[in-house]
Amino acid sequence: MQKTIDLSSCSVFEKLQELAVKPYDLTEEKSLERNGRLERYACRSKLLQLFFAAQRVSDEVLDCLQQVADELKLVEQFRKMRRGAVLNRIEGYESENRQVLHTGCRDMFAESPVEPEITRLARLELEKLKIFLQELEGGQLCNSEGKPFDTLVQVGIGGSDLGPRSVVEALKQYCRPGRTVRFISNVDPDDCARVLAEISLDTTLVNIVSKSGTTLETLANDQLVRSVMEKAGVDPARHCIAVTGKGSPMDNPKRYLRSFYMFDSIGGRFSTTSMVGLVALGFALGIARVMEFLQGAAAVDYGAEEEDIFKNIPLMMALLGVWNRNFLGYNSLAVLPYSQALHRFSAHLQQCDMESNGKSVSRYGEPVTCRTGPLVWGEPGTNGQHAFYQLLHQGTEVVPIEFLGFAKSQSGLDRRIDGTTSQEKLLANLFAQMVAFATGCDSENPNRKFAGNRPSSLLFADRLTPETMGAILATYEAKIVFQGFIWNINSFDQEGVQLGKILASRFLRAMKGDELEHGSIEVKLLDLVNTRAL
């Protein structure tokens, strides 16, 4: 593949810098609605709409951003990724050297998948899942007393936790009656203790998820759960299943009732639509809903191959993010879903975005020339309005915002009070915040002034269904990938987690009393806290 370049090499880079000196002023009269801005600054797809009139962009900026997309061949790179290019690498240095094929897990709805081999493998796993769910349903799989399993506890961390957890939480409304999914992630034994205290082990399946089969936290919790089971007279071999790499230490039918496979070409944080997410989701929702979820994601992957940024929601989001990050200079991004069901989705994105794009070297091992991934954080609205929005409105930092909203609630429970329903109140607050952040407000009381010009977008859908959830998830995955391409970094490795692992093993040796090197930082630090505490 021809050597890729980064943002700073684009012909419009300096022009964008100039335009950023005096960006579109959202505080001017009718700033949001004049010249049909509200309607024009929108991207629409079957399931999702993106409204970005409240970003500090002009037609000229958007022309330049299209130019960035074209010159950096963002869509071409995305197409190559989906078709199996080895993009998880640092050229000239030892690196993972892998394909990036998470999109292949859901490419099951077109006439033929763009990368047939990964989709063939994914289909095999999906078939295994279907049979597994049928056996649970039909009673062939049950506990030793013949009782059905009503609870699934997923044990995993990072990519094996946050994505699946946020999606299962988001879709709880669609959960089959009597089925519950819980998660254990932290090596903190209190995490395990708390979950086990709230379930009945004898009707619980435990799904251990680790690609390598060697993740410290997950193996510790696997054993901790098994020891509790054994004490309770429950046979772990009848209750534990695994999602892991083929041939990993966890791919062991003696220890696990079933093994579902994950593949090297799918990174943890992009694995929600693989068995990492689908086993738990299938248990909760049934296979039909799982397919809807995959279909929503697949539609977005195909849509992300559109060259026109006005027809490509994730690409537009990526470029708007880069405008805020690299030209307006903002270093964080708040993702604020106006949907309580998405209460863990920002935490998943925090991982997916920050682990992918929190990098300082290019795909060629050179120092990056632009700032890369922002801090990503957020909590649902309207809750956040009563918490941190004060700083967003009147603090000394500007934080760009991505709002998420839905026309309808999931549950349908509602009540009209003072003429409007709760769902309408939720939406009224969402729209009001978008306007308030943009336009600000003057006052004679300096403490009641709002500077405005705090940019936001709104990703909007009809209702948070399995299909919509798949679409939103894939939209963010694609956005993150596009931004990595723009910064010319490898978004698919995570070397930054290695140093901590190495140092932790030294502390563990010091704790065991091995190789106690007198005066080492490990011993000194342990002594320090020991003196009063341990």
Next chain:
Amino acid sequence: MQKTIDLSSCSVFEKLQELAVKPYDLTEEKSLERNGRLERYACRSKLLQLFFAAQRVSDEVLDCLQQVADELKLVEQFRKMRRGAVLNRIEGYESENRQVLHTGCRDMFAESPVEPEITRLARLELEKLKIFLQELEGGQLCNSEGKPFDTLVQVGIGGSDLGPRSVVEALKQYCRPGRTVRFISNVDPDDCARVLAEISLDTTLVNIVSKSGTTLETLANDQLVRSVMEKAGVDPARHCIAVTGKGSPMDNPKRYLRSFYMFDSIGGRFSTTSMVGLVALGFALGIARVMEFLQGAAAVDYGAEEEDIFKNIPLMMALLGVWNRNFLGYNSLAVLPYSQALHRFSAHLQQCDMESNGKSVSRYGEPVTCRTGPLVWGEPGTNGQHAFYQLLHQGTEVVPIEFLGFAKSQSGLDRRIDGTTSQEKLLANLFAQMVAFATGCDSENPNRKFAGNRPSSLLFADRLTPETMGAILATYEAKIVFQGFIWNINSFDQEGVQLGKILASRFLRAMKGDELEHGSIEVKLLDLVNTRAL
């Protein structure tokens, strides 16, 4: 009170700026341990210890920070706050004009409280709570069939939600058998629907919390819960209690079985140790644990009156935060508890800190001269290690960190694997991260380089008990207050939430079809999303 000044007026301000040009280099050989730094850079109290060797400070910087504390009379201001000074005000402009007396709710363990009136009022409420809990226990308070209440649902938002929720979650291990506490906060009707789907209304007490008695979200959820109760044949008058201001619209014995009072001098985000938090906590833990929780907080309040920054943990944390924010220029703070029980504590701090110190005008209505409150965010370790730590280690942003850790787990459940327990693995990871962020690591592979010099502190305790939780909560409250004093802002109002409320009411009017102003932004925006969605 004499006119207070801010950080930029301190005699050492320029000296600190000079020292910040070349701050202490944590990547040098033995940077953490030489000259007894590890032991010297620590503050110790009965319950908590603060270790800050991994901050980029030197003896000279610390001398200057002591000077800042002295010149700005931080402790004197704190003393005055506790004794009833009207600190919630903007001089010369309309403002709330209130005392700031959250510390008075827990000043019950000294011979005489420093502000007797607020403590007298708090004691009255605590007495009411004791009786209430006794009546629940003794069966005088029960449902219409004589069954005891086993669940309490707290309905509140912002300060009436995040603090209580994070503390109840943190102390679940101490929960009385058979008792459950749940929370409904969001106006999103799916929040209410989901909680109600998971409880038995007939044995549930609903605690509605709103100081003004007019909070939109809380009133909507109050009515939504009541309508579901009525449909289920449950009499709301027997199941609903309130925490509200005396004389508020919610102070109504016809609608609420009991009313507990909150006071004007206690802001929502500082109200966890008032009835806002204690009713739920008392229901879950019983009154004895509540008193331990208060005692932990009270001890910190007294300790915060110590002038020596080495003997005053919240003051030291405040000053280290200001060093990172205003001299090293970092705009965010990650709070990373190595304890799964604290999984919502960072969300509470996000509110408490960002709503308090996300301000742009001084206590005199002038523009601030320094950057104020940082973005506060975080998730528990070790989970975060597998999520966003990549960016913290190798991204282009530096994020200062406050770690929280505990020598012992809460539950005691554990298992030795490969020679160490899960709790030891948790601590090994915590210490390893502290060292890794500080020292970094070189490599011939540019993608495996860690720049280091990423500063952190560690707040450490023996075990997360009710008393320790009270101490940690009060430590952060005091830290936030001290930082507000340093920036010379009013940390106790939240004018920034008002604009959104006003604009939301316009959208609500547009939704009802009232006063439809053709071409208004409200109508246009609603039309825009209506076209496809609503």
